[in-house]
Amino acid sequence: MTGVLADVLDAQRDEERRRAVRALLHRPLLTPSDPAYGLVRKHAGYLAEWFAREAGWSLHTDPGVARLRKVPGDLSDGSRAARVPGGGARARQPFSRRRYVLACLALAALERAEAQVTLGWLVDRVVAYAADEEIAGAGISFAMEDRDERGDLVAVAQLLLSLGVLQKVAGDEQAFVNRSGDALYDVDRRVLAVLLSTRRGPSLVPAADLQARLTAVTEDVVADTEDGRNRQLRHALARRLLDDPVVYYADLTEPQRTYLDMQRGPLLKRLTEATGFLAEVRAEGIALVDATREATDFGMPEEGTEGHATLLLAEYLSDQLRAGTGPVSVAAAEQRMREMIVEHRAHWRKNTRDPGAERVLTAHALGRLAALGLVRVRGESGENGEKVVPLPALARFGYLRPTIRGKKDTR
Structure with a gap:
């Protein structure tokens, strides 16, 4: 016993x-x-x-x-921006460049704050910091002159609340947006002190290029030995397998692919045993599937109009992938979404029938599919337009027509 x-x-x-x-x-x-x-x-x-x-x-x-x-395995992936959990429709939008800047300015203000602050106090400090010449020169302006700017700062405050940097004592953020009240917060300095996750302080990095700065603040110090280089390769692969929905072989460097070919079995065994994930190994790449959904940021399929629209657009793009027609224009995806709105108008929200609703639904669906590693959106708006590139993992969302091999006699 x-x-x-x-x-x-x-x-x-x-x-x-x-x-x-x-x-x-x-x-x-x-x-x-x-x-x-x-x-x-x-x-x-x-x-x-x-x-x-x-x-x-x-x-x-x-x-x-x-x-x-955590240090991302792919620094160029911008598909998983910060969002406010449980906020309103505007607050749940992915963080824009301005919101990120405001978040950094708010954290700088909180470093010098008392144990309690009001949203109005935080706004005053952020507006003062935003007047800096370098920030203005980078194209960021913030003067709290309209509702959108107030909404952006409220979204930042709600993000800090969700992280635990701030804890609400009284008041309401929406009242501040409406200019009818304020909100009072406690500042948790333990959380504030560990929020920044970099190898080097950003202020110590002289590089001006964004990609160079990201590389510099996250760069690991590695011994110039065979063991050090192998450790760096193992860490890079583990980060992508643990953090990314799908790892495609085509996205790996030659040394990473060579290391993975030799060490795939032991590496996947260690990762799956410690996480409970299931390893799916395919010809195009590897995915660690979380059957519990406890580590999943974005699920698919999901309920609601957006979830249904995303699933149907995935099916459409999967059909294009199987047909080998190549990239699909965003305009074609929007046209297909317009057709689906008509087809499912009895089940979807009424505002999906508003002019331009297909663009909003398509943008949401493509953002979700890109974050899940199922598509990539390339190009810029213009004469040629943006293109949607379906990726191999999207094929699981396609459906083949049933083949009836015999007819049953019902007489």
Whole structure:
């Protein structure tokens, strides 16, 4: 019986660790209010060692916060922008360049703030910082002169609330937008201190080019030895397998592909055992599938008008992929969406019949499909227009017509 009990306890421990890994992959910053925070604290030693060994990511834990300092495997992927969970329709929009700038200015203001701040106080500081010549020279202006600007700053405040940097004491953000009130927050300095996740401080990087700056602030120090280079390759592949929906062989460098060809079995075994993911290995690439959906940012299919429209557009693009017709213009995708609005008007929201609704639905669907690694949108608006490139994993959302091989006699 002792051996059986030990096996049960070991299995329970391993499952707790998998849940903690999945929680950190989904939410790299956890506070005590998160249901998974206790598990992460309980297994902090194992988690810190595993993430450091497999992905080169460090884990910070203390009585007030747990922070996995994730470094993306693909710095050029802009398909998964910050969003406000549970906010209004405008707040849920992907963060724009201006919102990111406002978020950085708000964090700079909070570094010098008292234990409590109001939204109005935060606005005043952000407006003052935004007047800096370098920010203005970069094309960012912010003076709180219209409702859109107030809405952007409210979205930033709501993001900081969701992260735990701010904790609401009283008031309402919408009242501030309507100029009828204010909101009062506590500032959590533990969370604020660990929010920045870089190898080097951005202010220490002289490069002006965005890609060069991203590379500089996330660059790992690697020993110039064979072991050091192999470790760097292993970390780069693990980061993409853990963080990206699909890893296509065509997107890997030659050294990464060579390393993966030799070490695919052991690498996938370690990652799947620690996460509970299922490895799907195909001719075009690899995906680690989360059957629990605990580590999934975007699900598909989803309920609602947008979810149904995204699934139907995926089916249309999958048919084009199977037919080998090449990239599909965004205009063609919008035309197909227009046809689907007519076809499903009895089931979709009434505002989908408004002029231009097909463009909104198509943009949402393509954004979701791009974030899931199912399509890529290339080109710019203009004479040639943007093109949608269906990727191999999209084929699973296509359906073949049934083939009836015999006719049953019903007489």
